[in-house]
Amino acid sequence: xxxxxxxxxxxxxxxxxxxxxxxxxxxxxxxxxxxxxxxxxxxxxxxxxxxxxxxxxxxxxxxxxxxxxxxxxxxxxxxxxxxxxxxxxxxxxxxxxxxxxxxxxxxxxxxxxxxxxxxxxxxxxxxxxxxxxxxxxxxxxxxxxxxxxxxxxxxxxxxxxxxxxxxxxxxxxxxxxxxxxxxxxxxxxxxxxxxxxxxxxxxxxxxxxxxxxxxxxxxxxxxxxxxxxxxxxxxxxxxxxxxxxxxxxxxxxxxxxxxxxxxxxxxxxxxxxxxxxxxxxxxxxxxxxxxxxxxxxxxxxxxxxxxxxxxxxxxxxxxxxxxxxxxxxxxxxxxxxxxxxxxxxxxxxxxxxxxxxxxxxxxx
Amino acid sequence: xxxxxxxxxxxxxxxxxxxxxxxxxxxxxxxxxxxxxxxxxxxxxxxxxxxxxxxxxxxxxxxxxxxxxxxxxxxxxxxxxxxxxxxxxxxxxxxxxxxxxxxxxxxxxxxxxx
Ligand SMILES: Cc1cc2nc3c(=O)[nH]c(=O)nc-3n(C[C@H](O)[C@H](O)[C@H](O)COP(=O)(O)OP(=O)(O)OC[C@H]3O[C@@H](n4cnc5c(N)ncnc54)[C@H](O)[C@@H]3O)c2cc1C
Numbered sequence: 001x002x003x004x005x006x007x008x009x010x011x012x013x014x015x016x017x018x019x020x021x022x023x024x025x026x027x028x029x030x031x032x033x034x035x036x037x038x039x040x041x042x043x044x045x046x047x048x049x050x051x052x053x054x055x056x057x058x059x060x061x062x063x064x065x066x067x068x069x070x071x072x073x074x075x076x077x078x079x080x081x082x083x084x085x086x087x088x089x090x091x092x093x094x095x096x097x098x099x100x101x102x103x104x105x106x107x108x109x110x111x112x113x114x115x116x117x118x119x120x121x122x123x124x125x126x127x128x129x130x131x132x133x134x135x136x137x138x139x140x141x142x143x144x145x146x147x148x149x150x151x152x153x154x155x156x157x158x159x160x161x162x163x164x165x166x167x168x169x170x171x172x173x174x175x176x177x178x179x180x181x182x183x184x185x186x187x188x189x190x191x192x193x194x195x196x197x198x199x200x201x202x203x204x205x206x207x208x209x210x211x212x213x214x215x216x217x218x219x220x221x222x223x224x225x226x227x228x229x230x231x232x233x234x235x236x237x238x239x240x241x242x243x244x245x246x247x248x249x250x251x252x253x254x255x256x257x258x259x260x261x262x263x264x265x266x267x268x269x270x271x272x273x274x275x276x277x278x279x280x281x282x283x284x285x286x287x288x289x290x291x292x293x294x295x296x297x298x299x300x301x302x303x304x305x306x307x308x309x310x311x312x313x314x315x316x317x318x319x320x321x322x323x324x325x326x327x328x329x330x331x332x333x334x335x336x337x338x339x340x341x342x343x344x345x346x347x348x349x350x351x352x353x354x355x356x357x358x359x360x361x362x363x364x
Numbered sequence: 365x366x367x368x369x370x371x372x373x374x375x376x377x378x379x380x381x382x383x384x385x386x387x388x389x390x391x392x393x394x395x396x397x398x399x400x401x402x403x404x405x406x407x408x409x410x411x412x413x414x415x416x417x418x419x420x421x422x423x424x425x426x427x428x429x430x431x432x433x434x435x436x437x438x439x440x441x442x443x444x445x446x447x448x449x450x451x452x453x454x455x456x457x458x459x460x461x462x463x464x465x466x467x468x469x470x471x472x473x474x475x476x477x478x
Binding site for chain 2 (some may be wrong): 023024026027031078134137138141145148150151153154155156157158177214216228241242264268269271273275276278279285286287288289290291292293294
């Protein structure tokens, strides 16, 4: 979010933009995700961002960033094997079609026509032909490189510890490298945004949850679609390079010990579970060789959609966090919305009104 | 990692005669591509790897990491020890999905590990 927002701001002529990063560019989820650019199975509150990104930004993003972001728009299949799966898929599909997304339910046969390598056990799927995938490394680093070219300064190796007000406004960013000052401050540090927001008196209901990704050796080109399952056993795609990039969780990721933000350890349980998920839907991949696995953290928000807002109690403070494991696909649109919030005072191109920081209510 | 301030390069990229030397054999990445990446703003081992794929192939950087780090360090004018390393990750050697899927084989119930 930081690289893309800085790029959008600089493109509109904003000067003196500084991005502070504690480790290196792409240390967070933006470089660790599986590249899904998906509108289907999204909460309708963030669907305007997804639909805008897919129809208006992704198709020409590579050209704009002078980077091959490997965007492939060949659809998303979300697969089901049981009646219960089918119900989950139908519920998502009904909600999304109501707000105008082209997504429909298909049966196992039709799903196998789209992706012939799939197990006979698949009996239903949701199909969204305008979904797709892209390369998160190229996209995030491409935004960074362009932002740099447009005059943005990036300072890496500096950890933000707090935000302080001066004369009633957010003004000082405290770090392990001393204080930095800014008139407008955007906090977008993934799950770690929470403790920084705390220092300005703002509570963000966000927790970290580990997700892991496997990557295989190069395989012959087999399918261009993005894949997911009703049960979220795994998700992923085949990259332009030929390797399969597939992610998932262990099912008990909420209970892992707290990450330190500097290391991203993988655990013994997750990769085997993802592997079983892959084989059960794509037996043909059972001999594909995994060359590497890595971990990342979802910044899971209480209601599974992000906070993208300016904070009236702390004028000058903006927050974009809590993407809950699906922020990559919408990031170009989030960056546009955030740049408008910062420069124009409101997001006038895309409706982000349900994503305010003060929407959380007690249950009951 | 130590602090690095990054701004756009002031000078245009200067090609060198041996820029087409292959440094990462698995992914066929050349010296010139690495130098160009540093010129474009990439400063750490991971950043260059993620941008160009050097070190992402079959050998996972075991052959080329040192070589491409030396090029980054020289180009960026920083010490190799400030570039960070490619993180060690499982599996150490390529492993079939089928094998990975079976993290616990109960030898008593299933002596053949099926
Ligand atoms: C394994 C995995 C798979 C995913 N798959 C998908 C997918 O297929 N499709 C999709 O749309 N989304 C996916 N996501 C989610 C997506 O990657 C994230 O929602 C998105 O990248 C969030 O971007 P961000 O900029 O908010 O956070 P990040 O990219 O995490 O960036 C936050 C940055 O802040 C830095 N930081 C943290 N604390 C501090 C501090 N105190 N001081 C300075 N810097 C700090 C971090 O080092 C990091 O670089 C996935 C995520 C993971 C982990």
